[in-house]
Amino acid sequence: MKKFLLILLLLFSLCSLIIFSIDLYFYLVNRYCRFHIGRWGNDNEWINAVEKVCVKWTKRTPTVKITDNSKLIAIDMINGKYRSKTIQSWQIGGILLGLQESNDRVSREAVNKLINSLIKDDGNWRVNPTNVDCGLLSYAVLKNSKDYKKIKPAMDFSISLIEKNICKDGMVAYLTDKSIDERYIDTLGFVCPFLQLYSNLYGEEKFSKISLEQINKYNKYGLLYDTYLPNHAYNPKNKLPLGVYGWGRGVAWYVIGLIDTYIEMKDSDEKFILKQNIKNVADSYINYQREDGGFGSILQNERTYDSSATAVLAYFYSQCYEIFGDKKYLEISNKCLQKLKSVTRITGKVDWCQGDTKGIGVHSQTFDIMPFAQGFTLRAALINLERE
CATH class of the missing domain: 1.50.10.10 (Glycosyltransferase)
Structure with missing residues (x-):
């Protein structure tokens, strides 16, 4: 009986160690991932x-x-x-x-x-x-x-x-x-x-x-x-x-x-x-662009920011310039990209993207990397680069 309880205790300890090790890993990643963020030439x-x-x-x-x-x-x-x-x-x-x-x-x-x-x-x-x-x-x-x-x-x-x-x-x-x-x-x-x-x-x-x-x-x-x-x-x-x-x-x-x-x-x-x-x-939407070029996680609230919204709007305004030929749209797109550049980690990953929603009106409080936003950042940046 004692041997069984000891084995059970060891298994419990091992599971607890694994669970808390995973938490520690994500904590350390989130703690240090933004070291030297936005420092690009x-x-x-x-x-x-x-x-x-x-x-x-x-x-x-x-x-x-x-x-x-x-x-x-x-x-x-x-x-x-x-x-x-x-x-x-x-x-x-x-x-x-x-x-x-x-x-x-x-x-x-x-x-x-x-x-x-x-x-x-x-x-x-x-x-x-x-x-x-x-x-x-x-x-x-x-x-x-x-x-x-x-x-x-x-x-x-x-x-x-x-x-x-x-x-x-x-x-x-x-x-x-x-x-x-x-x-x-x-x-x-x-x-x-x-x-x-x-x-x-x-x-x-x-x-x-x-x-x-x-x-x-x-x-x-x-x-x-x-x-x-x-x-x-x-x-x-x-x-x-x-x-x-x-x-x-x-x-x-x-x-x-x-x-x-x-x-x-x-x-x-x-x-x-x-x-x-x-x-x-x-x-x-021009009225909702922040001074730093970004757009908010709630667009009309300039105190908020979301890279996924900013990346897509960078692409949107880039294509608006293509359609209408008005340089103000290209300027807006480039301002978006400069903001995205400032929140890109030294690894090249675009940061500060709002996480997935939990339901209608229930929005994530987590801001991290998002492949979707990474792709749209590249989409807008390469289109604008061709125009230079």
């Missing part, structure tokens, strides 16, 4: 460092935690409350979209290897996605693929997943349970550009209409009156807001939905209307 040095990190992360993408908990992390891992495949899919998508802008041989090889790890030789996904979040990854894969016809089975699967989530009001539900009366701003960024590109490449006009319907209805029901600040979500029955207006990454999802959908559209009256929508949004 010229922009090229910084961009190269950001790109090398993106290439590295194509092999093993860091986890974006689904919890803010910093204690007993091992238990969260065991219980499946630490990592989500759904969230990881749009992290990889962001990296692919960033590397797409690079002409570097190593970057192109990394992109091809990553796509081969995602898509089988027969054109199907190696692991089928389960949520509409896959739209961003599908868009990135389709943009980067050498042969869009070959990967059509995987793209068809993603489209079928999105179609299953279309509700009676015509909006794509973020959650698989369509009976839940919530229409999220996230969905615009996830599905609209993909639906538009799929429509163009595979000749399916109806998906272009579905894409525009998402944007038009969110403009009607999801924006704060007399502004272009989107709410986190809205209720499709009573058309009332759910959550917070101006959430930084919610704004990012909104402008991704606008700008990348516009880029993929063929010339039409609808594209002209969307162009005006984009200009109105761009001119409105």
Whole structure:
């Protein structure tokens, strides 16, 4: 009996040591990761460092935690409350979209290897996605693929997943349970550009209409009156807001939905209307840029900051300059990039990205690295670099 109790005590001690060692590891990483943050020479040095990190992360993408908990992390891992495949899919998508802008041989090889790890030789996904979040990854894969016809089975699967989530009001539900009366701003960024590109490449006009319907209805029901600040979500029955207006990454999802959908559209009256929508949004958000060039985790609160929102808006304003030719948009984009440069660790990792939300209006208090933001930082930086 004593021997059994001793063994039990030893096992308990070993488990406790492992659990607290994991906590200590993350504590030390978070404690010292910002040593010499933002100390970069010229922009090229910084961009190269950001790109090398993106290439590295194509092999093993860091986890974006689904919890803010910093204690007993091992238990969260065991219980499946630490990592989500759904969230990881749009992290990889962001990296692919960033590397797409690079002409570097190593970057192109990394992109091809990553796509081969995602898509089988027969054109199907190696692991089928389960949520509409896959739209961003599908868009990135389709943009980067050498042969869009070959990967059509995987793209068809993603489209079928999105179609299953279309509700009676015509909006794509973020959650698989369509009976839940919530229409999220996230969905615009996830599905609209993909639906538009799929429509163009595979000749399916109806998906272009579905894409525009998402944007038009969110403009009607999801924006704060007399502004272009989107709410986190809205209720499709009573058309009332759910959550917070101006959430930084919610704004990012909104402008991704606008700008990348516009880029993929063929010339039409609808594209002209969307162009005006984009200009109105761009001119409105100028008022929310902080003096240091960043944008807030709540856009209208300049005391807050989020690198994921800032990275996407750097890309958004870069493309606005391309569309409208107004230098003020390029200046805004470059100011965003200078702020992102100032919060980039000596390892090349962009810091101060808000963690994953826990629900409508329940936003993370953790600010750390995020592959999605890393990719969009590179995306904006490389586009602007070409213009110099």
